[in-house]
Amino acid sequence: MIKIALKDGSVQEYQEGISILQVAESISAGLARAALAGEVDGKVKDLNFKLEKDCSLNLLTFSDEGGRLAYRHTASHVLAQAVKRLFPNVKLAIGPAIDNGFYYDFDIEKNFSPEDLSKLEKEMEKIIKEDLPLERYTLPREEAIRFMEEKGEPYKVELIKDLPEGEEISFYKQGDFVDLCAGPHLASTGKLKAIRLMSAAGAYWRGNEKNKMLQRVYGTAFPKRGELDEYITRLEEAKKRDHNKLGRELELFTTVEEIGQGLPLLMPKGAKIVQTLQRFVEDEEERRGYVITKTPLMAKSDLYKLSGHWQHYKDGMFILGDEEKDDEVMALRPMTCPFQFMIYKSKLHSYRDLPIRYGETSTLFRNEASGEMHGLIRVRQFTISEGHLVCTPEQLEEEFKGVVDLIKYMMETLGIQEDVTYRFSKWDPNNKEKYIGSAEDWEDVQDKMRTILDHLQIEYKEAEGEAAFYGPKLDIQFRNVHGKEDTIITVQVDFALGERLDMVYIDKNNEKKHPYVIHRTSIGCYERTLAMLIEKYAGAFPTWLCPVQTKILPLVEKHHDFAQKVAQMLKDRGVRVEVDYRNEKIGYKIREAQMEKIPYMLVIGDKEMENGAVAVRSRKDGDLGILAAQEFVDRIVEEIRTRAK
Template identity: 75%
Template sequence: MIKIRLKDGSEKQYEAGISVLEVAKDLSEGLARAACAGSVNGKTVDLRTKLNENCDLNILTFNDEEGKKAFRHTASHILAQAVKRVFKEAKLAIGPAIEDGFYYDFDKEGSFSAEDLEKLEAEMKKIVKEELPIEKFELSREEALKLMEEKGETYKIELINDLPEGSVISFYKMGEFVDLCAGPHLMNTKFVKAFKLTQVAGAYWRGSEKNKMLSRIYGTSFPKKNELDEHLAKVEEAKKRDHNKLGRELGLFTTSDIIGQGLPLLMPKGAKVVQILQRFVEDEEEKRGYVLTKTPLMAKNDLYKVSGHWDHYKDGMFVLGDEEKDEDVFALRPMTCPFQFTIYNNDQKSYRDLPIRYAETSTLFRNESSGEMHGLIRVRQFTISEGHLVVRPDQLEEEFKGVVDLINFMMDTLGIKEDITYRFSKWDPNNKEKYIGSKEEWERTQGIMKNILDHIGINYKEAEGEAAFYGPKLDIQFKNVHGKEDTIITVQIDFALAKRFNMTYVDRDGEKKHPYIIHRTSIGCYERTLAMLIEKYAGAFPTWLAPVQVKVLPISEKYHDYVEKVVKILQNRGVRVEPDYRAEKIGYKIREARLQRIPYMLIVGEKEAYENTVSVRSRKNDDEGSMDLQAFVDRIVEEIQNKER
């Protein structure tokens, strides 16, 4: 007999060899029907898995993240089986579950059309109705290679060849379909009740541009149709908010093939929003004791060799010149830290001089791969609110807390604090080549950061292998409208670069010592922040951020003189205002201003000109009626100053 401790802490005894599914059935038939996988001692396993020793067991359903993955991984196999039935010549690559769905990559002559997706969905429905049992079996490496060679699955052969000699390799079988896979999977195809194939994209085999371009089919799946319908409705809403679409429609940014991928052009309205944000950030940082620097956009590679970027980040940099020739090699800067460290070293510092808080609005360059480019989210040139704090060990916690407080203030003012999450990014001790510094330095610095985060009291998750090459970091994460998570802000504790740059301060005891450095941004990359705000507000920015805050609409040209008066009064109070002098009907002008998400429209005619009033229409309240001009001006100025949302 073995003891199994369940999620609620209770224990049950069973004969050794019982499966996870059999335990679920013993607990509840309903739980067994909903079960997608199991978690044994924290490891996700198949429902088929036999339990032979004492363990902790949690039955995973679609409500659990790992349960969703097992469910959707099964859906990806159903898709692959459908493709092999409809397009017999197609070769299988990989097909994992991903957030909100799944995909599968295929090598097929030509891409998949919209009509092809319809055929594949119909075939998938047949497979589900066939209620095919999903069976797991294992083969030796040699047997696995022979099976895939017989089937002509060249990509699977490559994957098997990468596995160590002597490996036991698992496969899953559904009717006539067999796929190389580690699992886990559902027990039967019948459980995948609702699914939708959403799009086709190109994807390089193994993510490398050197390899063949494959066709990737994306999809999503749910246990019930109403859940699928709800999800698809959210996706449609997300498309409406997608900054890549909406930002162009609102004239905030554009791109041009002749300029290049990942190099967006901010148009006057988008540039105005970024200017507002930049002034806001720089003013707030100055209040908090930051000093401004302005440094070059490029440097000799000698600088990056000292910092370690040349060894650890060169592939992500734009390099100017040829190392093999006897000439200077330069690189566009991917970050500002080495430049600000050089400024620090301009003279000897005392312990009394610390902390020093450097800030810079920095234009940076990173050679992102073409497949990673997306609107304003991931670009090759961007501007960031970058800063570095040089601190003594006894100042580290207080200064780190100050950085987090600044970030939270920024996010709260922008109205997105409730949408962010925190990630403590640590090093991967099994991949030491990726980092500089010793194990002891990493463990000590990570311990310091963990204590600080716990003292701050924020709710964070840990991620191994996501640290910078010179130290652990706190990542502030944000999901775009499509559910993809991006890092928008980082705070890093650096124990290594001060030594590399020989940055010192004279301590109380007269000895020279190396400081700690905190790398941080306060609002992140301005382009990415603009994208985030477009999606958060569906283009309807809060008044203080709106590129145009007021549109003045005359009923006819007779009142243009009064419009000019209204515009000048508003401009003199710092309000961004535009008149609309076009010979169009007032209803048309109002509709256009609404489509442009203008916070306020002021309609003026004979009555308003005579009484020195304006007829106010606002985005929030629609028709607010007549208002004294000065009263409206005072109201909007106060709203802007308070940064109301």
Template identity: 65%
Template sequence: MISIKLKDGSIKSYEPGITVIEIAKDISEGLARVACAGTVNGETVDLRFVVNEDCEVSILTFNDDEGKKAFRHTATHILAQAVKRLFPSTKLAIGPAIDGGFYYDFDKQNSFSAEEINLIEDEMKKIVKENLPIERFELPRAEAIAFMGGKDENFKVQLIEDLPIDEKLSFYKHGEFTDLCAGPHLMSTKYIKAFKLTQVAGAYWRGNEKNKMLSRIYGTAFTKKSDLDEHLEKMADAKKRDHNKLGRELKFFTTSDMIGQGLPLLMPNGARVIQLLQRFVEDEEEQRGYVITKTPLMAKSELYKVSGHWDHYKDGMFVLGDETKGEDVMALRPMTCPFQFTIYNADQKSYRDLPIRYAETSTLFRNESSGEMHGLTRVRQFTISEGHLVVRPDQLEDEFKGVVDLINYMMKTLGIENDVTYRFSKWDPNNKEKYIDNPEAWALTESKMKVILDDLKIDYKEVIGEAAFYGPKLDLQFKNVYGKEDTIITVQIDFQLPDRFDMSYIDKDGVKKRPYVIHRTSIGCYERTLALLIEKYAGAFPTWLAPIQVKVLPISEKYHDYAEKVVAKLKKLRIRTSADFRAEKIGYKIREGRNERVPFLLIVGEKEADLNEVSVRSRKNGDEGATSLDSFISRIKEEVETRIL
């Protein structure tokens, strides 16, 4: 007999060879009906997994993250089966579960139409009703290649060929459909009753723009229709908030095929918000002891060879010049650190000079693949609130905490402090190509960062393989309206580049010593921050950040002169103001102003002109009635100066 420790701490004895689903049935038939997967000694496994030795077992349901993945992964296979039934010549690529749903990539001659998506959904419903048992089996490598090759599934053959030689090759079968898959999956198709296909998009095979473009069908699935309906309602709201749609409608940015992908054009509204953010950041950094630099947008390859970017980051850089023609090989900068380190090295520093806090509003360039481009969140040219702190070892902890305090202040001011999560990004010792290979230094630096994070009582998640190539980092993660996670702010401890650039300071004992470097952003990439703020506030920015804070609406042409006086007075006080002098009815003008998300609309007519008043309509309270112009000015100035959200 073997001993199985369950989630509640109880221990049960079973014959060896029992499966996870059988353990679930022994606990409760109800639990078995909702089981999606299991864990054995903390590792997620299929319900068919056979247990042969003492271990800890938990049963995962849809309420567990890994349970959701198994549930939605099963929905993905049902989608693929439906597509193969309806369009047999279509080739299968990949189909994972993702946050909030799933997708499957297909190679089909033409993209899926809306009518075809409806047909696929209907076919999926039939497959669910058929209650097809889902079976798992394994094949040796050669047989697996022959099996998928015989089905003319060339993408699956590529996947098998690229897997390690010793990889277990598992397949899942239901009805006439079989797919290469690691699992886990449910026991039958009957459980996937509440689902919806939500979107069709293009996607390059393996995310590489040099590969074939495939058709990707997105969907989602839940155990209950009511949960699906609630999710779809949230998705509808997300589409309204999507910065890529709303940002264009509100004229924050636009794009042009003639200019290129990943190169957005900031229109006056967007440029104004970024200008306001930049002034706010630079002023706050100055108050906290940062000194400003301004460095070139490009440099010779020699600089990047010293920093390590040439070896570890070249594919992500824009390289200019041809060495074979005797030209200098240059590259647009992907980050500012090598430039600021060169400034540091311009003269010898003493221990008394440290810490030095360099800051720069930096325009950077990264050669992102075209499949990754999206609105303002993933672009090829962007501007960042970049900074590097050169510190003595005894200053590292306090300076790191000071950086985190600055970031927290920025987030609180923007109203996003409760919307971020923290990730402690560590190196992957098995990926020698991605990282500078110095295990001892990595261990020391990661331990130092962990002590600091724990002392700050930051609730973080550790992730292997997300560090910068030169050191570990604290990433602040933000989810967009669709649940996709992006990094908006990072703080990194660097133990490598001070060596590479031979950075030093003269210590108290007269000996040259190496400083540490902290890389950081204070508000992140301005374009990405603008995108998340558009979605956070649905375009209705707080008054201090709104591109237009006040719009003056004269009731008729007779009151244009007074409206112009109001506009002039407000502008003189640096209140961002415009006026609507069109020959339109006042109700239409008010609706237009509300659609533009202007915080305050000031209506002026005969009474207002006579009494030097304005009738206020605020975005928050609606019609507030008449007040003196001076009273309104005092109110809005206080709102701006205190940055009320």
């Protein structure tokens, strides 16, 4: 007999070799029907996995992440089988489950059309009705390679060869279809209930633009048709908020093929929002003791070699010159840290000088792959609220707390504090060449950072392998309207570059010591922040951020002079205002202003002009009636001053 610890804390005895499904059946028939997979000692397994020793077992349903992944991973295999049936010569790449569904990459000499997706969906439904069992088996390495070579699947052969020696190589079979896969999966294709293929797009093999472009088909799957329909409805709503669509409609930014991918043009309205954010950030940072710097956009390769970026980040940089031919090779900066470090090194510092908080509105350049470009989210040139705090070990926790306090203030002001999650990004001890510093240094600084995060009572997830090459970091994550998670703000604890660049301070004992450095952004990349705000507010920004805060709508020409007078009253108080002088009907003017998402519209007719008043229409609250012009000015100025949401 073996002992199995269940999720409710109870421990039950079962016969050796019992399957996860049989355990579920022993608890209740309803649980057995709902169960999709099982988590055994922290690892997700198929329901037919046999339990041979004492263990903990958590039965997973669709409400659990592991259950959803097994469900949707099975759907990706059904998609691959359908594609093979309709397009026998296709070559299979990879097909994982993702947050909101699944995808599969195919090497096929055509682009999948909407008609193709419709045919594939029908074929998938046929496979589901066939209720084919999914059977797992393993093969020795050489036999697995030979098997996939015989099937004409070069991508699978490459994946097998990349696996470490001794790694178990498993396959899943459903009917006449077999795929290389670690699993887990559902017991049979018939367990799938509601599927939908969403789109097809190009995707480079392994995300590398030097590799072949494949066709990626995206889909989703749910256990109930109603849940699928609800998801599609939410998706349609999300499309309306997509910053790539809405930002162009509102004339915030555009892109031009002749300029290039990842190089968006901020139009006057978008530039005004970013300028407003920058002034807000710079003023708040100064209030909190930051000193501003302004450093070059490029440097010789010598600087990046000294800092380690050349060795660890060169592929992500824009290089100016040829190392083999030119005496002096330059590179556009991907980050500001080594520049600000050189400012620190320009004079000798005492411990009494620390902490020093450097801040800079930095334009940076990163050579992102063309397939990774997306609107304002991932670009090749961007501007960031960058800062570096140089401190003693004793000051590290207090300075880190100050950074987090600043970030929380920024997020609260922008109204996004409830929309983010936190990730503690650590190094990967199995991939040491990615990092500088010893294992002891890494473990020490990660322990320090974990202690600080726990003291701050931040709820976070840990992510191995996501650290910067010089230290661990706190990543603040935000999901866009399509469910993709992006990092918007980071705080990094750097224990290595201070020593590498010979940054020192004189301590109380008159000895030279290397400082800690905290790398941080306070509001992140301005372009990405703008994208996030477009989607958060569906383009209807809080008044303080709006590029046009008030639009004045005179009824006819004789009201123009008074309209201009009111506009000047607003401008004198710093309010961004436009006057619509066009000879159009007032209803048309109001509708256009509403489409532009202007916070306030001021209608001026005879009565308003005679009484020095305006008829106020709010984007949020509708008709507010007639107010004295000065009263309205005072109200909106206060709303802007307090940055009300």
